Amino acid sequence: KSKGFPKDFLWGSASAAYQVEGGWDADGKGVSNWDKFVRIPGKTFKATTGDKAVDHYHRYKEDVKLMAEMGLKTYRFSIAWTRIYPNGNGEVNEAGLQFYDNLINELLKYGIEPMVTVYHWDMPQALEDQYHGWESRQIVDDYVNYAKTLFERYGDRVKYWITMNEQNIFTSFGWLKGMHPPGKENDMKTFYQVNHHANMAHAKTVLALKEMYPDAKVGASFAYSPCYAYDRKPENAMAKADYDDLQNYWWMDIYAYGRYPRSAWAYLESQGVTPQMEDGDEDILKKAAALVDFMGVNYYQTCVAEYNDINGVGMTNTMNNTGEKGTAQVQGVPGLYKNPANDFLPTTDWDWTIDPMGIRMCCRDITSRYDLPVVISENGLGAFDKVEDGQVHDPYRIAYLKAHIEELKKAIDDGCRVLAYCTWSYTDLLSWLNGYQKRYGFVYVDREEDENSGTLNRIPKDSYYWYKKVIETNGEE
Numbered sequence: 044k045s046k047g048f049p050k051d052f053l054w055g056s057a058s059a060a061y062q063v064e065g066g067w068d069a070d071g072k073g074v075s076n077w078d079k080f081v082r083i084p085g086k087t088f089k090a091t092t093g094d095k096a097v098d099h100y101h102r103y104k105e106d107v108k109l110m111a112e113m114g115l116k117t118y119r120f121s122i123a124w125t126r127i128y129p130n131g132n133g134e135v136n137e138a139g140l141q142f143y144d145n146l147i148n149e150l151l152k153y154g155i156e157p158m159v160t161v162y163h164w165d166m167p168q169a170l171e172d173q174y175h176g177w178e179s180r181q182i183v184d185d186y187v188n189y190a191k192t193l194f195e196r197y198g199d200r201v202k203y204w205i206t207m208n209e210q211n212i213f214t215s216f217g218w219l220k221g222m223h224p225p226g227k228e229n230d231m232k233t234f235y236q237v238n239h240h241a242n243m244a245h246a247k248t249v250l251a252l253k254e255m256y257p258d259a260k261v262g263a264s265f266a267y268s269p270c271y272a273y274d275r276k277p278e279n280a281m282a283k284a285d286y287d288d289l290q291n292y293w294w295m296d297i298y299a300y301g302r303y304p305r306s307a308w309a310y311l312e313s314q315g316v317t318p319q320m321e322d323g324d325e326d327i328l329k330k331a332a333a334l335v336d337f338m339g340v341n342y343y344q345t346c347v348a349e350y351n352d353i354n355g356v357g358m359t360n361t362m363n364n365t366g367e368k369g370t371a372q373v374q375g376v377p378g379l380y381k382n383p384a385n386d387f388l389p390t391t392d393w394d395w396t397i398d399p400m401g402i403r404m405c406c407r408d409i410t411s412r413y414d415l416p417v418v419i420s421e422n423g424l425g426a427f428d429k430v431e432d433g434q435v436h437d438p439y440r441i442a443y444l445k446a447h448i449e450e451l452k453k454a455i456d457d458g459c460r461v462l463a464y465c466t467w468s469y470t471d472l473l474s475w476l477n478g479y480q481k482r483y484g485f486v487y488v489d490r491e492e493d494e495n496s497g498t499l500n501r502i503p504k505d506s507y508y509w510y511k512k513v514i515e516t517n518g519e520e
């Protein structure tokens with residue numbers, strides 16, 4: 044018989060500041076790199092902005108009330124650095140701090156545990172202008188200073204902190220694929236340097252938090268795609284091993300052990316792209332790793348690794364950002380691996396594989412490799428939703444989430460310690476590259492790409508009422 048979910052399990056849902064808040068220049072907020080990037084034609088779907096997004100900045104009370112009615116146990120959200128420090132450093136903006144005070148207090152009023160992401164990709168543009176943002180080591184101090192401001196202000200009320208969201212995604216999309224700011228392509232050397240800076244920012248943030256609040260719970264959120272070898276050909280099994288070292292363990296080993304995987308490091312050396320480190324860095328990374336409380340996992344899909352010829356496909360091949368099924372191209376690292384589609388699995392309209400068992404594999408791998416508890420900080424289905432007679436019927440989303448929750452339950456039976464499950468997302472919101480038409484929420488928001496479209500009214504979908512029952516029955520629904 045299954046053990047089931049622990050009594051204090053945190054059933055949650057997630058969002059990120061840029062994707063929901065809007066109010067992009069409200070109350071002293073500074074400009075972020077995303078405010079700027081989305082305005083470059085051709086970079087994101089119809090160059091849709093988060094200027095207004097779903098106006099959570101002004102409607103948070105209404106959103107939190109719906110969460111309370113649903114019985115949500117935790118809400119994961121991120122803080123916009125540019126609301127707190129409009130210029131990234133220097134003078135703090137009291138109005139920005141006040142907004143998150145209000146949001147946190149509103150959540151606590153209903154007994155909803157706030158889970159706060161310090162950084163979900165929206166970096167102050169001022170830091171890009173001052174020293175090229177993540178490319179400079181200077182960002183580490185500014186990041187820690189910003190994070191400490193949050194801990195000082197909210198640490199008495201916020202127990203769960205996520206230092207950084209999907210470092211693997213914002214760095215690879217920003218410096219290899221050209222699809223996130225600063226929009227660079229194939230710049231391996233800078234990519235690894237940027238990652239080292241982000242690792243130091245993460246580690247020093249963990250140390251700062253634990254010094255101020257030893258009982259706080261902290262981790263980073265990683266976009267984890269477990270990988271299958273294409274077939275039993277030895278070279279494809281090796282492609283999987285390379286993929287795991289360079290795409291998964293490269294980050295997770297830092298968070299959990301404070302060191303880079305040795306074979307990946309050797310590959311970087313062979314390419315002349317190892318990051319520059321300072322004396323004492325390794326020590327700091329190790330100290331922080333010893334204090335981390337969980338691994339945050341954003342799980343959406345698994346992938347396949349197949350050997351990729353030295354003249355094979357690269358990282359800049361086109362993704363499917365339109366929702367026209369079957370338009371995504373294969374990407375890879377020449378000489379190591381490429382990631383073809385998996386014929387055994389169904390896909391979403393954006394060509395993401397649907398593989399519930401993958402969530403169990405994430406938990407299993409983290410448990411046996413790191414012996415750390417897991418927080419599922421994102422999991423969900425992006426789909427085209429339709430309003431019919433004032434309702435949104437999304438059985439496909441219910442089926443997707445239900446299957447993943449089933450597998451999560453098995454992971455717990457396998458001995459994994461899973462603390463929380465946050466769906467992506469709570470309300471519909473802006474998908475960075477895919478506009479508003481790719482919807483993830485339990486709560487439908489009436490808007491389209493055009494800034495002036497829609498009423499922004501909220502409509503709970505069928506999945507909203509279903510998840511309410513999941514929470515009530517502690518995952519037995």
Ligand code: BGP
Nearest residue numbers: 059208209212425467474475476
């Ligand atoms: C993760 C991000 C989220 C969210 C989600 C869905 O990578 O952390 O912010 O956007 O993916 O992705 P997408 O919007 O591309 O469908």
